[in-house]
Amino acid sequence: MPASSSAPASSPALPGLSHRQSEFSFSVGTRLTETCSPSDAQVDANGGAFLGRTGTITTPHGTIQTPxxxxxxxxxxxxxxxxxxxxxxxxxxxxxxxxxxxxxxxxxxxxxxxxxxxxxxxxxxxxxxxxxxxxxxxxxxxxxxxxxxxxxxxxxxxxxxxxxxxxxxxxxxxxxxxxxxxxxxxxxxxxxxxxxxxxxxxxxxxxxxxxxxxxxxxxxxxxxxxxxxxxxxxxxxxxxxxxxxxxxxxxxxxxxxxxxxxxxxxxxxxxxxxxxxxxxxxxxxxxxxxxxxxxxxxxxxxxxxxxxxxxxxxxxxxxxxxxxxxxxxxxxxxVSPTRVARNSAFYTPFGRFNLSGARYKTDFGPLQDGCDCYTCVNYSRAYIHHLFKAKEMISATLISIHNERFVVKMVDDARLAIESGDFFEFKAETLGRYYS
Amino acid sequence: MPASSSAPASSPALPGLSHRQSEFSFSVGTRLTETCSPSDAQVDANGGAFLGRTGTITTPHGTIQTPxxxxxxxxxxxxxxxxxxxxxxxxxxxxxxxxxxxxxxxxxxxxxxxxxxxxxxxxxxxxxxxxxxxxxxxxxxxxxxxxxxxxxxxxxxxxxxxxxxxxxxxxxxxxxxxxxxxxxxxxxxxxxxxxxxxxxxxxxxxxxxxxxxxxxxxxxxxxxxxxxxxxxxxxxxxxxxxxxxxxxxxxxxxxxxxxxxxxxxxxxxxxxxxxxxxxxxxxxxxxxxxxxxxxxxxxxxxxxxxxxxxxxxxxxxxxxxxxxxxxxxxxxxxVSPTRVARNSAFYTPFGRFNLSGARYKTDFGPLQDGCDCYTCVNYSRAYIHHLFKAKEMISATLISIHNERFVVKMVDDARLAIESGDFFEFKAETLGRYYS
CATH class of the missing domain: 3.20.20.105 (Queuine tRNA-ribosyltransferase-like)
Structure with missing residues (x-):
C-alpha cells in the first residue's frame, strides 16, 4: 500500500488558510485493486485500470465514508x-x-x-x-x-x-x-x-x-x-x-x-x-x-x-x-430517488416498479422484502398505493425514504465489498438482478 | 364525589357482546365543579350548570385521557x-x-x-x-x-x-x-x-x-x-x-x-x-x-x-x-390544524398568524416561543416561510405538527386545570391572550 494511502492529505494551503485547512481532509482507505482481482477481460474492458477506492472525507460537520x-x-x-x-x-x-x-x-x-x-x-x-x-x-x-x-x-x-x-x-x-x-x-x-x-x-x-x-x-x-x-x-x-x-x-x-x-x-x-x-x-x-x-x-x-x-x-x-x-x-x-418517488416509482433489487399499478392495491408486503428502512418496516405497498391514489403527501415521504435508503445502501455495500474483496461479485449479482 | 364517578361504567350489554364490552369503558375522573368554583355570574351565563369533567376512555388499543x-x-x-x-x-x-x-x-x-x-x-x-x-x-x-x-x-x-x-x-x-x-x-x-x-x-x-x-x-x-x-x-x-x-x-x-x-x-x-x-x-x-x-x-x-x-x-x-x-x-x-397549516397559518398563544407574510423571511425565532413541539425545537419561522414560498412539502408537515401540538396541549392543559382547580383562570388567561 503506498505510503500516502491512509494518511490524511491536507490541501495545499492558500495564503491565510493554512490553520483552517485541517477542518477539511480526505484520506484513501482501501484501493479496489488491493483487495479485488478483476480478470484480464474485465481490466481490458475498463480501459486497463480500476481506480476505485474507499476513503474518508472529514468536514467541520462530520465525516463521510466513501464511496x-x-x-x-x-x-x-x-x-x-x-x-x-x-x-x-x-x-x-x-x-x-x-x-x-x-x-x-x-x-x-x-x-x-x-x-x-x-x-x-x-x-x-x-x-x-x-x-x-x-x-x-x-x-x-x-x-x-x-x-x-x-x-x-x-x-x-x-x-x-x-x-x-x-x-x-x-x-x-x-x-x-x-x-x-x-x-x-x-x-x-x-x-x-x-x-x-x-x-x-x-x-x-x-x-x-x-x-x-x-x-x-x-x-x-x-x-x-x-x-x-x-x-x-x-x-x-x-x-x-x-x-x-x-x-x-x-x-x-x-x-x-x-x-x-x-x-x-x-x-x-x-x-x-x-x-x-x-x-x-x-x-x-x-x-x-x-x-x-x-x-x-x-x-x-x-x-x-x-x-x-x-x-x-x-x-x-x-x-x-x-x-x-x-x-x-x-x-x-x-434527485432521482425523491423525484421518481413523487410519481410513485420505487426501487427494489429486481428493478424499479411503479406503485400506482392496480395490483398493489391488495399487496400487503413492504416495498422491498427485507429492507431495513422505516417505510418497509412499517408500511405496506397497499397502504402507500392508497396514499398515492388519494393524493396524500406522505406517499411521497414514504417512497422517498425507501428510495434514498436503497441507493445509499447500495453504495455503502459497494464500499464494504471493496474492503472485503468481493466488489466484482457484488456488482455482477446486483446488476444481474436489477436489470433482469 | 358520587359513587359512580371513578368506577369504569361498562356499557349495557347487547346479546352476545357482554364478554367483549370490557375492552371498551369510560370512567369519569374529576368533575369541574368538584375542584373549581365558578362565580354565580358565570353559572348564570352558562345556563346554571357546568358539566365538564375529566375521564378515561379505555379501548383495545389504549386509553384516552379526556378532555x-x-x-x-x-x-x-x-x-x-x-x-x-x-x-x-x-x-x-x-x-x-x-x-x-x-x-x-x-x-x-x-x-x-x-x-x-x-x-x-x-x-x-x-x-x-x-x-x-x-x-x-x-x-x-x-x-x-x-x-x-x-x-x-x-x-x-x-x-x-x-x-x-x-x-x-x-x-x-x-x-x-x-x-x-x-x-x-x-x-x-x-x-x-x-x-x-x-x-x-x-x-x-x-x-x-x-x-x-x-x-x-x-x-x-x-x-x-x-x-x-x-x-x-x-x-x-x-x-x-x-x-x-x-x-x-x-x-x-x-x-x-x-x-x-x-x-x-x-x-x-x-x-x-x-x-x-x-x-x-x-x-x-x-x-x-x-x-x-x-x-x-x-x-x-x-x-x-x-x-x-x-x-x-x-x-x-x-x-x-x-x-x-x-x-x-x-x-x-x-381538520383545521392541518388544513390551515397547508396554507401556512400557525397557532400561537396570541392568535393565529400567517407565515407567508414577508416579515417572517428573516424571523429566526420558532413558530411559538417556548413550544415543545418538534417543529419549534428545530426550525425557524424563516426556514418554514422559505419552504412555503418554495412550495416544499415539508412546510405543511412542520406547521401541521406545531398546530396539532398547540390544540392537543391546550386541551391537555384544560384537563390539568380541571384537576388542579384553576380551569376558569386558565380559560380566561388563554382566551384573553388568544383573542387580544
Whole structure:
C-alpha cells in the first residue's frame, strides 16, 4: 500500500488558510485493486485500470465514508422528507443548490441562520452545487437537465429547449440569466457564485463552471473549457479572500469542476489544469452520455490528484453507480430517488416498479422484502398505493425514504465489498438482478 | 364525589357482546365543579350548570385521557404528518372517515390489513366518523361543511351549494349518493355504514345519522330526527350482529349521534331517545352556530347518561374548545390544524398568524416561543416561510405538527386545570391572550 494511502492529505494551503485547512481532509482507505482481482477481460474492458477506492472525507460537520451517495436537498430540504429520516436512513451528507437558494430565500438568509445545515436542521456535512449547471440548463429553457437528443439549435453552440427562449447569456466574465421563478434578470460570475456559496455556508462548494452540451462544436468546447479554467482560478482567489475575511466560520472546502464533454484530450487537460490548482477536491460534471460515463470518469481520475476526493454530479442508476465507483469516483448525488418517488416509482433489487399499478392495491408486503428502512418496516405497498391514489403527501415521504435508503445502501455495500474483496461479485449479482 | 364517578361504567350489554364490552369503558375522573368554583355570574351565563369533567376512555388499543383533542386522519393519514410525529406531539387518538375510506381504498382493504390502525401504522386508539356527514355535505355540492349562509334552496329543506347539483338523495332507508371522486352512484344505509366501519376496524365508530342544516324547516328537523332515531336502532342491531360474527376481532365501540339543530326540545329528545339505547358513547353533531355551541352541548349533556363519553364533532377553535369542555364534552376533532397549516397559518398563544407574510423571511425565532413541539425545537419561522414560498412539502408537515401540538396541549392543559382547580383562570388567561 503506498505510503500516502491512509494518511490524511491536507490541501495545499492558500495564503491565510493554512490553520483552517485541517477542518477539511480526505484520506484513501482501501484501493479496489488491493483487495479485488478483476480478470484480464474485465481490466481490458475498463480501459486497463480500476481506480476505485474507499476513503474518508472529514468536514467541520462530520465525516463521510466513501464511496457515498449524497442526498439532494436542492432548496435546503430533501423533498418531502424530514432530516431525522434522512439521517436514520443512513445518508451521510446533503447537497443543496446555490442557484435555487440564491433566488429563494437569498443567501443572506442562510448566512444569518448560521449556514445551510443550521437553517435546515441537518447537523451533518453539506454540499452546494455552484449554480452554474442550473443557470445554464434552466436558462436555456430546459427543466433540470439538457436533453441531448431534443434541442432547438440556431447554431451548433446554441442549444435551447423546443419552444423556449434562451434566458442565459454567457460571456467571459460570467452569465446573465433570468430567474425561472419570476423572470427577474440576475448575474452570476465566479466571484458571485463564491460569495453566494460562502453565505450559504456548506462544507463543500463547487467552483463556477460553464455547462456545455454534446451538440456544441469542438471549437466551442475548447473555448468554454478555457473559460472554465480561468473561472476556476477566479473562484480560488475569491474563495481565499472570503475565507480570510469571514473570521470564525467553519472552513468551506472548494471543489474544482471538470468539463470537456466527450473529448479525451479536453477532459485530461482540464484535470491537469485544475488538478494543479489548490482545490480541496473535484467535481466531474458536464455533458456525458451514459455509455461513456465510465470511460470519462476514468480519464479524469487518471489525471486528478489521487489524494483528493472526486464527486460525480447527478447519477443514481445502479449501473452508473458501479461504473463510477470502479473508476474512482467517491461521491455521487442525484434527485432521482425523491423525484421518481413523487410519481410513485420505487426501487427494489429486481428493478424499479411503479406503485400506482392496480395490483398493489391488495399487496400487503413492504416495498422491498427485507429492507431495513422505516417505510418497509412499517408500511405496506397497499397502504402507500392508497396514499398515492388519494393524493396524500406522505406517499411521497414514504417512497422517498425507501428510495434514498436503497441507493445509499447500495453504495455503502459497494464500499464494504471493496474492503472485503468481493466488489466484482457484488456488482455482477446486483446488476444481474436489477436489470433482469 | 358520587359513587359512580371513578368506577369504569361498562356499557349495557347487547346479546352476545357482554364478554367483549370490557375492552371498551369510560370512567369519569374529576368533575369541574368538584375542584373549581365558578362565580354565580358565570353559572348564570352558562345556563346554571357546568358539566365538564375529566375521564378515561379505555379501548383495545389504549386509553384516552379526556378532555382530549383527536387528530383527524380522514383517509387513514393525518395529512403530511407521519404517525410517529403524531404520537410524539401528544395526540392520543386519530379519527378517520368511513365515507372517504369506503370510496378509497375500500373497507375490505383495511379489513385485510388488520384494521385502520395497522394499515396506517398508528398503534393507538382510532375513531371513524360514520360517513353520514360527508355523504350529505359533499353530496349537496359543499366541500367539507355546509355553509349555513350561502345556499341555493329550491325549498327550505333542500340546501345545495351554489352552482352545484344535489348528489345525495335521502329516504327512510338510507342515502343514494354520487362519489365526489368519479361520480359513481353508491348507497349508504345504517347497515352499510356499520358494515363499512366494522371492516375499517376503528376502536370507536359513530352511528349513521342524517345531517340537517339550520335552513331546514322545523317540520323537516322533526322528520329527520325520527329517521336518525330509527337509524340508530338499526345501527345497534347491525353492530350487534357484526360484533357477534366477526370472531376474534377487538371490540369496536359504537357512539350514537345526537342531532336536533338549534331546537332545545329536539336536542333533549334525541338525547333521551339515544341515551336509553345501549350505545358506548355519544357524538354531538349537526347544525349549530358558534354562538349556540355551549348551550346546545349543555342541553345534550344534561340529558345524556353521565357515565358515557361524549364526542363533539368538528371543533378546534380555542373558544369553542373551552365552551365545549365546560359543558361536558370529552373529546373533539377537527381538520383545521392541518388544513390551515397547508396554507401556512400557525397557532400561537396570541392568535393565529400567517407565515407567508414577508416579515417572517428573516424571523429566526420558532413558530411559538417556548413550544415543545418538534417543529419549534428545530426550525425557524424563516426556514418554514422559505419552504412555503418554495412550495416544499415539508412546510405543511412542520406547521401541521406545531398546530396539532398547540390544540392537543391546550386541551391537555384544560384537563390539568380541571384537576388542579384553576380551569376558569386558565380559560380566561388563554382566551384573553388568544383573542387580544
Amino acid at each position: 457515498a451517495f449524497i442526498a439532494v436537498g436542492t432548496k435546503a430540504t430533501v423533498k418531502a422528507v424530514l432530516p431525522e429520516s434522512i439521517a436514520e436512513l443512513g445518508a451521510q451528507a446533503v447537497l443543496a443548490n446555490a442557484y435555487h437558494l440564491y433566488l429563494q430565500p437569498g443567501p443572506e438568509i442562510l448566512d444569518a441562520a448560521g449556514g445551510l445545515g443550521a437553517f435546515m436542521n441537518w447537523s451533518g456535512p453539506t454540499f452546494t452545487d455552484s449554480g452554474g449547471f442550473q443557470v445554464m440548463s434552466l436558462g436555456s429553457g430546459f427543466k433540470k437537465v439538457i436533453d441531448m437528443k431534443n434541442v432547438d439549435s440556431s447554431g451548433p453552440d446554441d442549444a435551447v429547449a423546443p419552444g423556449k427562449e434562451r434566458l442565459a447569456h454567457i460571456d467571459d466574465d460570467g452569465v446573465w440569466f433570468k430567474s425561472h421563478l419570476n423572470g427577474d434578470r440576475h448575474r452570476f460570475s465566479p466571484e458571485i457564485s463564491m460569495q453566494v456559496q460562502h453565505q450559504i455556508g456548506a462544507d463543500i462548494m463547487f467552483a463556477f463552471d460553464e455547462l456545455t452540451t454534446l451538440q456544441n462544436s469542438r471549437a466551442y468546447q475548447e473555448e468554454s473549457l478555457e473559460r472554465t479554467r480561468l473561472w476556476a482560478l477566479r473562484c480560488l482567489t475569491e474563495h481565499a479572500s472570503l475565507t480570510a475575511s469571514r473570521v470564525g466560520k467553519p472552513y468551506q472546502a472548494l471543489f474544482g469542476v471538470i468539463q470537456g464533454a466527450q473529448y479525451e484530450d479536453l477532459r485530461r487537460k482540464a484535470c491537469q489544469d485544475l488538478g494543479a490548482m489548490p482545490f480541496d477536491g473535484y467535481g466531474i460534471g458536464g455533458a456525458l452520455e451514459k455509455e461513456n460515463l465510465g470511460t470519462i470518469v476514468r480519464w479524469c481520475n487518471e489525471e486528478l490528484p489521487e489524494d483528493k476526493p472526486r464527486h460525480l454530479l447527478g447519477i443514481s442508476e445502479p449501473d452508473d453507480i458501479f461504473t463510477a465507483i470502479e473508476n474512482g469516483a467517491d461521491t455521487f448525488d442525484c | 382530549a383533542f383527536i387528530a383527524v386522519g380522514t383517509k387513514a393519514t393525518v395529512k403530511a404528518v407521519l404517525p410517529e410525529s403524531i404520537a410524539e406531539l401528544g395526540a392520543q387518538a386519530v379519527l378517520a372517515n368511513a365515507y372517504h375510506l369506503y370510496l378509497q381504498p375500500g373497507p375490505e382493504i383495511l379489513d385485510a390489513a388488520g384494521g385502520l390502525g395497522a394499515f396506517m401504522n398508528w398503534s393507538g386508539p382510532t375513531f371513524t366518523d360514520s360517513g353520514g356527514f360527508q355523504v350529505m355535505s359533499l353530496g349537496s355540492g359543499f366541500k367539507k361543511v355546509i355553509d349555513m349562509k350561502n345556499v341555493d334552496s329550491s325549498g327550505p329543506d333542500d340546501a345545495v351549494a351554489p352552482g352545484k347539483e344535489r348528489l345525495a338523495h335521502i329516504d327512510d332507508d338510507g342515502v343514494w349518493f354520487k362519489s365526489h371522486l368519479n361520480g359513481d352512484r353508491h348507497r349508504f344505509s345504517p347497515e352499510i355504514s356499520m358494515q363499512v366501519q366494522h371492516q375499517i376496524g376503528a376502536d370507536i365508530m359513530f352511528a349513521f345519522d342524517e345531517l340537517t342544516t339550520l335552513q331546514n324547516s322545523r317540520a323537516y328537523q322533526e322528520e329527520s330526527l325520527e329517521r336518525t332515531r330509527l337509524w340508530a336502532l338499526r345501527c345497534l342491531t347491525e353492530h350487534a350482529s357484526l360484533t357477534a360474527s366477526r370472531v376474534g376481532k377487538p371490540y369496536q365501540a359504537l357512539f350514537g349521534v345526537i342531532q336536533g339543530a338549534q331546537y332545545e326540545d329536539l336536542r333533549r329528545k334525541a338525547c333521551q331517545d339515544l341515551g336509553a339505547m345501549p350505545f358506548d358513547g355519544y357524538g354531538i353533531g349537526g347544525a349549530l352556530e358558534k354562538e349556540n355551541l355551549g348551550t346546545i352541548v349543555r342541553w345534550c349533556n344534561e340529558e345524556l347518561p353521565e357515565d358515557k363519553p361524549r364526542h363533539l364533532l368538528g371543533i378546534s377553535e380555542p373558544d369553542d374548545i373551552f365552551t365545549a369542555i365546560e359543558n361536558g364534552a370529552d373529546t373533539f376533532d377537527c
